[in-house]
Amino acid sequence: MKALVFLAGTALSLATVAPGTAVAQSADILGAISAGRVAVISDGDYLARTYADSVLAPKEAGHRDVLTILSIANGRVTRGSVPVSNSVTAAPEILELTPDGSTAFVTERLGERPDGGGTVRDLPPGRRLFAVDLSDPSTPKLADTVEVGINPEALAVSPNGQRVAVVSNTADAALLQIVEFADGRFGEVARFDLAELGIPGSLDAPRGGVTATNVQWHPSGRFLAANINTRNRVAFFEFADSDQEPALQPWGNSVEVGRDPFVGRFTPDGRHYLTSNWGRDFTATSLDGRIPNASSTMTVIRLADPEASEARHERLMTVDTGVSAEGMAVSPDGRLVATINMRGTSFPPGSPRHEREAAVSLLTFDPAAGRLHKVGDYTFEGVLPEGGTFDLTGDHLLATVFEGHEGAGPETGAGLEVFRVIRGDTPSLRRIARVPLPHGVHHVDISR
DSSP states (O other), X not given: OOSTTTOOOOOOOOOOOOHHHHHHHHHHHHTTSSOSEEEEEEOSSOOTTHHHHOBOOOGGGOOOOEEEEEEEETTEEEEEEEEOOOOTTSOSOSEEEOTTSSEEEEEOSBOOOOTTOOBGGGSOBOOEEEEEEOSSTTSOEEEEEEEOSSSEEEEEEOTTSSEEEEEEEOSSOEEEEEEEEETTEEEEEEEEEGGGGTOXXXXXXXXXXXXXXXXXXXXXXXXXXXEEGGXXXXXXXXXXXXXXXXXXXXXXXXXXXXXXXXXXXXXXXXXXXXXXXXXXXXTOSSHHHHSOSSEEEEEEEEOOOTTOSSOOOEEEEEEEEEETEEEEEEOTTSSEEEEEEOGGGGSOTTSTTOOSEEEEEEEEEETTTTEEEEEEEEEEEOBOOOOEEEOTTSSEEEEEEOBOOTTOOTXXXXXXXXXXXXXXXXXXXXXXXXXXXXXXXXXXXXXX
């Protein structure tokens, strides 16, 4: 996340990896996972330490905002890339593929760096949603662009791939927007003010203190969820097309969860919603005060019967996960959950809270009982890991690493940390290796 309100600073690393090296490593490592395409987004403007000093990466470092597509066929990996404006200051939910892998969507919380820009203040507010054509994944192409509300924080693609939901936090309103998409082009943008959907603000702050950081489609495509992290709540909405006009209305009650619910996921069976609660203190005036020492948490919400005349969602339980959990992933069968934990890698060297190792927390989920159980933490070296995903079978987990520590080589620099899922009564993770990728990796998605 690019603003101090969202993250912390870390070490500077200008280590780069030659493209050929990354491809060779990808072929060795990713060839065995279950996916046809792996999409990875990188922010070239920020360094981890930018959160502390507001200074952007030097031009001579050669970093850039880029979408990388790794295609897997018969155990072989090919690579394509295209420049796409994006920002690590958002939640790691600004990239998603259509279910068939034909299109990648990206949105930008902050816009592109202007000529001569050197600090965070030089970055304009973002306002664009991009569609990238992956019909030839070796040469991805920008297919279309549409403007949404400024400072878009997260997006989600509908199960049929025909709509993109985007949450934006403007000065006046927290917006949930539904963007039509067909034949490779964006259509109309329907904008809904969350205050008018039952999520009003009451504080003397922008939007009354309401900030939305996550949006997700229910597997049925009928409902959506939005995480309101500054109010410690998750809100649910029912979607419908009325006379060809998209419509939203509240679906049941919003649910109070743990502190700072940053990201979330519906379970694959559509019966529960899981939210990862980072736990930041937004009243703190220092970085040390804002970023928690205690573990983040995860809350289970049992969803109402979709056909009930009066929908009532229920909070079932909250469990500890790991320190500074930012991203999360749910396995395709819904029985495994992972959080991607920055730990103290968000603090610069010299800080008493600085750590070289981040971690993934693995949890099991019982869909029948709606119960989570933490299995353990699996550490790895790297700075600011944020996004993550299981592969199509749930046999592998991929976690992003924004950059390496100063002097890090490709084996511990920016890229994808790859884990094998070990099945059994007590599942576990086994680290395989890291796929080197361009500086600034902060989210990943896969498709068939």
